[in-house]
Amino acid sequence: MVKSGFSLAEALVVMAIVAILFAAISKVVTTRPKRPVQENIHGYFECYVVGGGLQQRYNRDGVETPVQSVSKCLFEPIAGVSFYNINVYGNGVYYNAFEPNITSDLYIYKYSNGFYLRNTTNNRTLYLYQSSISNTSKENQILFFEALYPESRMYNNGSVRNGVMISW
Numbered sequence: 001m002v003k004s005g006f007s008l009a010e011a012l013v014v015m016a017i018v019a020i021l022f023a024a025i026s027k028v029v030t031t032r033p034k035r036p037v038q039e040n041i042h043g044y045f046e047c048y049v050v051g052g053g054l055q056q057r058y059n060r061d062g063v064e065t066p067v068q069s070v071s072k073c074l075f076e077p078i079a080g081v082s083f084y085n086i087n088v089y090g091n092g093v094y095y096n097a098f099e100p101n102i103t104s105d106l107y108i109y110k111y112s113n114g115f116y117l118r119n120t121t122n123n124r125t126l127y128l129y130q131s132s133i134s135n136t137s138k139e140n141q142i143l144f145f146e147a148l149y150p151e152s153r154m155y156n157n158g159s160v161r162n163g164v165m166i167s168w
Contacts, residue, residue: 041080041168047073047108048154048163049090054110057153067153073108073164081168088115088128089141089154090162095128096136096144108164115164128164 006014043060047070056073058065077084084102088095093114104121117126145155145165154163 041078043078044149044152044165044167045075046152046154046163046165047075048161049110050161054108055153056108059151075102075106075108075166077102077105078168083168085167086117087141087144087165087167088163089138089145089160089165090114093128094136094138094141096141102166106166110162117164 041061043058045056045058047054047056049055050069054070054073055067056070057067060078082100084099086095086097086099091112091114104119107118107120109116109118114128116128118124142158142160145152145160146158149155149165149167150157152165154161154165
């Protein structure tokens with residue numbers, strides 16, 4: 001009589017293959033994926049007055065871009081930044097504010113009594129001039145630059161130039 005089924009040798013071969021597979025995937029199954037490291041991006045953009053004209057530059061994590069002479073400054077938001085701090089100094093305007101989620105470019109213009117910032121997509125404008133908004137003092141702005149951004153060209157070693165700084 002012929003019996004159908006597996007021989008002992010065939011069963012041992014199948015069990016050896018299954019054991020090798022389990023050994024190979026055990027590390028994958030028991031290892032948790034690593035959480036992504038949150039990158040804290042730091043830096044600032046400054047647009048300041050020198051000799052009646054405007055100059056702009058970025059400083060990202062200590063790496064400076066060359067100074068550019070411009071007729072209007074252009075701030076391009078940095079990807080991944082949630083809040084920006086806008087500081088304006090000069091011509092009787094001392095302004096400080098946190099702005100969440102700036103998502104489109106900003107043009108910064110200088111005019112006789114201050115500055116204005118214009119959104120490039122929907123023409124919203126923030127006017128900052130002597131008789132409009134001053135929500136901090138000259139002394140507080142100097143302390144801000146001195147403590148956090150002493151290498152700033154706008155701070156200028158204590159001889160603060162009129163301008164706008166956007167930091168993150």
